[in-house]
Amino acid sequence: MHKFHENPYLTEINSTVTIAFTENDQNYVQIVDNIFYPRGGGQKGDKGTLTINDTNYNVIDTIKDPYNEDGVLLITAEKIPEDTKGRAVFCKLNWEFRYKQMKLHTSAHLHHCLLEKTTGKSFPFPKVSDIQDGFVFNRYENDEITPELVEKTNETFRETVSLGAEVKTYPDSEKKGFRWWECLGYKIPCGGTHIKNISEIGVVKIEYNQKKGTPTINIKLE
Numbered sequence: 001m002h003k004f005h006e007n008p009y010l011t012e013i014n015s016t017v018t019i020a021f022t023e024n025d026q027n028y029v030q031i032v033d034n035i036f037y038p039r040g041g042g043q044k045g046d047k048g049t050l051t052i053n054d055t056n057y058n059v060i061d062t063i064k065d066p067y068n069e070d071g072v073l074l075i076t077a078e079k080i081p082e083d084t085k086g087r088a089v090f091c092k093l094n095w096e097f098r099y100k101q102m103k104l105h106t107s108a109h110l111h112h113c114l115l116e117k118t119t120g121k122s123f124p125f126p127k128v129s130d131i132q133d134g135f136v137f138n139r140y141e142n143d144e145i146t147p148e149l150v151e152k153t154n155e156t157f158r159e160t161v162s163l164g165a166e167v168k169t170y171p172d173s174e175k176k177g178f179r180w181w182e183c184l185g186y187k188i189p190c191g192g193t194h195i196k197n198i199s200e201i202g203v204v205k206i207e208y209n210q211k212k213g214t215p216t217i218n219i220k221l222e
């Protein structure tokens with residue numbers, strides 16, 4: 001059971017090991033109740049630690065299980081003995097890393113919505129929206145995203161963040177595994193992890209680049 005959707009602020013949990021194995025020199029472990037978000041959807045995989053029988057194991061990345069669409073695999077730096085199946089495990093998230101992911105990722109959604117608010121029309125979602133080390137970017141294939149429009153949107157972004165607004169996330173009522181992000185009346189399909197209120201984003205630095213007709217907006221937390 002994945003807990004990162006119902007409570008993305010949960011940083012520690014007691015769980016049980018389902019399976020531990022090594023494949024192609026990579027150490028994997030699967031647990032029953034899980035707080036680690038797997039990379040994808042514009043966010044990096046979570047990191048943290050697992051404690052099994054007083055031994056700590058470092059989680060260096062988290063991925064979706066390629067053999068089970070609902071499953072998640074934690075990648076550990078150290079090999080976990082295969083006989084730990086069914087053992088109790090204490091899980092601790094690298095919260096500093098995750099919280100930054102949540103703030104950056106939510107910033108990317110918000111900036112897109114405010115581009116629409118500024119122009120009063122809807123735009124196709126960014127071609128790519130992803131996190132690099134220390135910043136998030138939205139890359140468009142749309143020449144209507146001009147530096148002037150982005151500049152105006154950036155002002156609105158700063159005002160809107162300082163006023164704050166609630167972020168709601170919820171599962172689709174029909175499509176299983178499909179989720180929505182909603183803020184200020186705008187909706188984006190997304191199964192990522194997000195902050196509860198946009199005021200948590202704080203002060204940002206926003207840059208506009210254009211290479212070969214693909215406007216890119218970089219957002220960095222200050």
Ligand SMILES: [Zn+2]
Pocket residue numbers: 105106109181190191192193194
């Ligand atoms: Zn999202």
